Amino acid sequence: MAAADWGGKADHLAGERATAQFDVDGMKVAWAGSRHAVEVADRMACLVASDPVFRKDTRTMLSRKELFKDTLKKAAHAWKRTVELHLTEEEANLLRLYIDQPGYVDLHWVMFVPAIKGQGTEEQQKKWLTMAYKFQIIGTYAQTELGHGSNVQGLETTATFDPSTDEFIMHSPTLTSSKWWPGGLGKTSTHAVVYARLITEGKDYGIHGFIMQLRSLDDHSPLPGITIGDIGGKFGSGAYNSMDNGVMRLDHVRIPRDQMLMRLAQVTREGKYVHSDVPKQLLYGTMVYVRQTIVADASRALSRAVCIAVRYGAIRKQFGSKAGGPETQVLNYKTQQSRLFPFLASAYAFRFVGQWLKWLYTDVTQKLESKDFSTLPEAHACTAGLKSVTTSATADAIEECQKLCGGHGYLNSSGLPELFAVNLPACTYEGDNVVLLLQVARFLMKTVSQVASGKQPVGTTAYMGNIQHLMQCKSVVNTVEDWLNPAAIKEVFEARALRMAVNCAQNISKAPSQEEGFSELSPDLVEAAVAHVQLIIVTKFIEKLQEDILGHGVKEQLQKLCGIYALHLIHKHLGDFLSTGCVTARQGSLANERLGKLYAQVRPNAVALVDAFDYTDHYLGSALGRYDGDVYSALYKEAWKDPLNETVVPDGYQEHLRPLLKQQLKLSRL
Numbered sequence: 328m329a330a331a332d333w334g335g336k337a338d339h340l341a342g343e344r345a346t347a348q349f350d351v352d353g354m355k356v357a358w359a360g361s362r363h364a365v366e367v368a369d370r371m372a373c374l375v376a377s378d379p380v381f382r383k384d385t386r387t388m389l390s391r392k393e394l395f396k397d398t399l400k401k402a403a404h405a406w407k408r409t410v411e412l413h414l415t416e417e418e419a420n421l422l423r424l425y426i427d428q429p430g431y432v433d434l435h436w437v438m439f440v441p442a443i444k445g446q447g448t449e450e451q452q453k454k455w456l457t458m459a460y461k462f463q464i465i466g467t468y469a470q471t472e473l474g475h476g477s478n479v480q481g482l483e484t485t486a487t488f489d490p491s492t493d494e495f496i497m498h499s500p501t502l503t504s505s506k507w508w509p510g511g512l513g514k515t516s517t518h519a520v521v522y523a524r525l526i527t528e529g530k531d532y533g534i535h536g537f538i539m540q541l542r543s544l545d546d547h548s549p550l551p552g553i554t555i556g557d558i559g560g561k562f563g564s565g566a567y568n569s570m571d572n573g574v575m576r577l578d579h580v581r582i583p584r585d586q587m588l589m590r591l592a593q594v595t596r597e598g599k600y601v602h603s604d605v606p607k608q609l610l611y612g613t614m615v616y617v618r619q620t621i622v623a624d625a626s627r628a629l630s631r632a633v634c635i636a637v638r639y640g641a642i643r644k645q646f647g648s649k650a651g652g653p654e655t656q657v658l659n660y661k662t663q664q665s666r667l668f669p670f671l672a673s674a675y676a677f678r679f680v681g682q683w684l685k686w687l688y689t690d691v692t693q694k695l696e697s698k699d700f701s702t703l704p705e706a707h708a709c710t711a712g713l714k715s716v717t718t719s720a721t722a723d724a725i726e727e728c729q730k731l732c733g734g735h736g737y738l739n740s741s742g743l744p745e746l747f748a749v750n751l752p753a754c755t756y757e758g759d760n761v762v763l764l765l766q767v768a769r770f771l772m773k774t775v776s777q778v779a780s781g782k783q784p785v786g787t788t789a790y791m792g793n794i795q796h797l798m799q800c801k802s803v804v805n806t807v808e809d810w811l812n813p814a815a816i817k818e819v820f821e822a823r824a825l826r827m828a829v830n831c832a833q834n835i836s837k838a839p840s841q842e843e844g845f846s847e848l849s850p851d852l853v854e855a856a857v858a859h860v861q862l863i864i865v866t867k868f869i870e871k872l873q874e875d876i877l878g879h880g881v882k883e884q885l886q887k888l889c890g891i892y893a894l895h896l897i898h899k900h901l902g903d904f905l906s907t908g909c910v911t912a913r914q915g916s917l918a919n920e921r922l923g924k925l926y927a928q929v930r931p932n933a934v935a936l937v938d939a940f941d942y943t944d945h946y947l948g949s950a951l952g953r954y955d956g957d958v959y960s961a962l963y964k965e966a967w968k969d970p971l972n973e974t975v976v977p978d979g980y981q982e983h984l985r986p987l988l989k990q991q992l993k994l995s996r997l
């Protein structure tokens with residue numbers, strides 16, 4: 328794919344590609360999940376790259392208004408192409424992904440539609456989804472308010488049932504109850520799933536979802552009683568500013584009773600509140616769904632940053648050998664490798680755990696359909712924990728990739744500033760990462776207490792059942808090579824996670840109350856949750872290696888990357904491993920020694936390993952990460968596109984620069 332995109336020009340990275348010790352096509356399949364996935368992704372990426380409407384090379388130079396209009400244009404064009412080409416859902420999602428510009432359509436497909444699917448009755452789904460699928464209406468997900476985001480139970484918007492008219496009265500009673508942040512709400516959405524406190528017969532039944540029409544389908548003006556607008560510019564140029572995150576206030580707006588999403592609970596014609604026999608946590612189901620997709624987004628964002636930094640690192644040269652030999656590619660510096668290759672390994676690790684999480688989500692959804700709710704807590708903990716750990720690591724890594732690319736990484740044309748700005752909020756949206764890790768910790772504390780009372784844990788906490796062994800085992804690693812053994816790696820990760828969780832549980836039990844103990848111990852609980860989630864990622868990587876993986880040398884490269892992922896975590900969190908007694912200081916330094924050897928083995932494969940992500944130059948959007956490695960010409964060309972270069976003498980010269988220079992000159996002659 329990328330080779331076609333490159334169009335036969337000189338390949339400055341050809342030497343790098345020639346040193347690869349594995350079949351890149353095979354790796355593309357392992358990365359994408361199947362040959363079919365590679366093929367569809369290629370087709371959609373090419374469709375986007377070859378269409379001038381989807382150009383994005385001057386995006387960071389547009390004003391907010393221009394950028395927003397450009398987003399509307401791209402979204403409309405994408406829909407036109409979807410219809411004309413009869414794209415499948417899979418193809419349409421990929422098309423949207425490769426257009427690579429956040430916009431109202433994300434909220435429509437990723438939150439509005441799933442919220443109705445998950446919380447609407449069959450009748451409601453039929454009515455609303457029929458229109459949503461044809462884009463006759465555009466929807467968003469309006470949950471967060473000015474005063475509350477994390478604490479969903481603290482939302483203030485009210486939905487009061489009026490039996491005299493069979494309607495709900497939707498109202499924002501305070502300034503802090505204004506809806507604040509929903510994407511697409513500001514200027515685009517015609518409808519929303521609005522979360523509000525349901526009040527009927529004088530009683531507050533807490534948060535429920537309601538479908539509301541916000542704007543006229545004739546002239547797009549807000550409906551009576553609705554004040555609506557954009558919340559203002561956000562971090563970075565271009566980036567998330569293409570999205571019209573919005574504010575909305577409701578002044579006693581009436582909607583029919585049947586616009587309450589009634590799968591989980593109903594209000595009868597008389598105003599009686601009736602709860603279905605499903606857990607009330609299903610109200611949060613849309614967030615579980617989206618958190619799962621965000622893990623895949625994180626691996627994609629991280630892999631883009633790594634692709635840019637690896638390719639550029641192979642082109643960029645600084646300093647020669649003392650004997651006056653050729654200059655060194657910065658990728659050959661050991662410090663560069665030890666900073667960058669853990670990100671390369673993490674990109675693969677997050678990709679595979681994301682594929683597994685998608686499977687878990689599908690499995691849980693099928694169980695829910697047959698009224699088996701037993702795996703819901705684990706699905707919540709896994710999606711919350713993996714969303715948190717992968718997005719935090721990705722944001723940090725993109726920032727570090729900018730530094731790995733030196734000064735040029737700081738230019739918009741490197742693609743990294745926008746990538747960072749677009750992915751940074753993933754640490755906050757769909758649940759602040761710390762808040763979500765505390766949810767994981769809550770789940771772990773429950774599991775520890777169940778284990779203590781003799782219950783055998785299952786799924787991702789099954790390892791806790793091996794408590795006798797894991798609480799006292801000592802790692803058997805004795806040589807550098809021993810760290811190649813997946814069982815030895817898994818054992819120390821399991822022991823670390825379990826011991827940290829048990830320590831927390833013991834310390835909480837010493838507190839005057841469970842609640843006080845949990846609050847006091849929350850920093851430790853967050854670390855215990857991270858240890859558990861990292862264990863899941865390591866385990867899923869190891870399990871991936873047990874599958875049939877085709878292609879010469881592909882499995883061997885993945886084994887090395889798995890080793891790097893696990894051992895860099897041991898190195899980074901050595902304090903945890905030492906303090907819980909899972910490894911000794913000597914074993915820690917053996918792990919680091921092994922890591923250095925793995926970096927050296929990955930080095931000749933580095934460029935091919937990022938080629939396997941199969942990104943077009945269009946999608947990558949980086950002068951530094953071009954497939955052909957022609958970095959300097961690209962940087963030079965990009966610079967001239969800047970609006971400042973439209974004139975040789977800048978605007979403002981006559982008013983400000985000339986008088987200053989003239990005045991100083993006059994003074995110097997006095």
Ligand SMILES: CCCCCCCC/C=C\CCCCCCCCC/C=C/C(=O)SCCNC(=O)CCNC(=O)[C@H](O)C(C)(C)COP(=O)(O)OP(=O)(O)OC[C@H]1O[C@@H](n2cnc3c(N)ncnc32)[C@H](O)[C@@H]1OP(=O)(O)O
Nearest residue numbers: 420424433436437470476477478479608611707756757758
């Ligand atoms: C159509 C297909 C499309 C595919 C697309 C592919 C192509 C992709 C293309 C482009 C990619 C771009 C897409 C990116 C889109 C992203 C857009 C993002 C826009 C952002 C949206 C938002 O941010 S929406 C708002 C999100 N808000 C939050 O997340 C709030 C966080 N807070 C909470 O979740 C809760 O309040 C919290 C869990 C923190 C606490 O809740 P509370 O009720 O107080 O609960 P608590 O007492 O702690 O727990 C009670 C009980 O419930 C359990 N529980 C909590 N949450 C859940 C859950 N979600 N599921 C199940 N169970 C849950 C909890 O564990 C407790 O259990 P027990 O301990 O009592 O057993």
Ligand SMILES: Cc1cc2nc3c(=O)[nH]c(=O)nc-3n(C[C@H](O)[C@H](O)[C@H](O)COP(=O)(O)OP(=O)(O)OC[C@H]3O[C@@H](n4cnc5c(N)ncnc54)[C@H](O)[C@@H]3O)c2cc1C
Nearest residue numbers: 468469470471475476477508509510752755756757758761
């Ligand atoms: C780009 C973007 C897009 C968004 N899109 C949408 C959307 O489409 N629809 C929608 O409804 N919302 C949306 N949101 C809102 C988002 O879901 C919330 O911002 C998010 O859930 C975090 O809530 P908050 O802003 O209230 O943070 P706060 O909870 O106020 O967090 C502030 C700080 O307090 C800490 N904190 C909070 N509670 C605890 C606790 N219990 N223990 C320890 N520390 C705590 C947090 O860790 C954080 O450091 C979006 C947000 C962003 C940034």
